[in-house]
Amino acid sequence: MGDPRPIKKPSRIQLRNRRRILDAALDTFSQFGFRGTTLDQIAKAAGLSKPNLIYYFDGKEAIHAALLSELLETWLDPLKELDAGGEPMEEILAYVRRKLRLSQDFPRESRLFATEIIQGAPHIQRVLETDLKTLVDKQARIIQGWMNDGRLAPADPYHLIFSIWSLTQHYADFDTQVRAVLATEDAFPAAEAYLETLFTRLLKV
Amino acid sequence: MGDPRPIKKPSRIQLRNRRRILDAALDTFSQFGFRGTTLDQIAKAAGLSKPNLIYYFDGKEAIHAALLSELLETWLDPLKELDAGGEPMEEILAYVRRKLRLSQDFPRESRLFATEIIQGAPHIQRVLETDLKTLVDKQARIIQGWMNDGRLAPADPYHLIFSIWSLTQHYADFDTQVRAVLATEDAFPAAEAYLETLFTRLLKV
DNA sequence: CGTGCCTTTGACCATTTGGTAAAATAATGG
């Protein structure tokens, strides 16, 4: 799926150009949305000609799909690392920090994901209903276990996870708004401190 | 600004059709974004012909601008109601509830706003830096005052406000994801309970 | 009921845009 047109192993130049294209596409897709992005835009940003894009990807949809599929792994990973054997509060806070770092280091990816979801997740609905749901169910059970054992204050584990997503991604997706209000260089240090306080007070027994 | 083409008072039919257009446009803009929406789409949804749209609005941009400007008032209102004279915790919780209700009742507006911000707020940056910033500064000062008086636990008031926005809007903007994970009819009752718990534990002295 | 204005429409355009075809230009392996 999403393999190079020829079914051979990709050459060095293939790899390089594919990466360039995906990077350029991430820029524009995350900023202007799928329909708001033109192939010419991507091509120019990638330093290639439009037909050359098509040589590497089967079309605009294919580029977008490749981006989303790459993104999904990065996106779900941090939640997987939640360790049932760890210290509950520390596990949650570590997850929050991982997720916040993701927002800080990959804001374009965050916005691409956000746009996809806001538009009804037309390309990844299936993944959400299967992979994501399965993962969340599993981790919610772990958290619920901690609460049942009295190691965390009780709270709906699903909405807890939602709130972590929401709060951390906010600093990437709504960066413009945050900046407009704070007029601060970098909101992340304060954000990290605030979120640590928030989840500590929420979950401390 | 955004007035009917003739500078006369709008007739009954003008009002009706303008409203139809804006409603149809809200549907499509919030779902497909600005570039992803076509005039034909709006026209069809509004039950009008394309040239007829142009008769009522100066173009696609004008429709979008009209929507955004309408939206902004609705969006900032709940924050204005924060009353310095009220009981602090109740004021905050009431604000959370108002904001959550907005997400529930106006999800299209929420998504339109989100898309605009994610794309860098090209049309409303100025408003964010002036009106919104001014308002937030003012209300943050009130909250800070409550904390200084020991009536709320200390926390960064700006990030507190951000977290309220983020958490409440999440249920509108990321509705698709929430539904995919929960497979529940309506997430709002549980969300309201969760958020009340969260902010109570965060801010209780 | 007729006149003048508001509203609507059908036909039409220019531009943009995703994508193609084929020729031209590098690479690469023997």
Place this chain on the structure above:
DNA sequence: CCATTATTTTACCAAATGGTCAAAGGCACG
């Protein structure tokens, strides 16, 4: 160095799209 394959470009196209225009249809009101 040649032949073959991989890559890139030039010239195009068909469809979609935002928008125009002039004519036709309604409507209100004297």
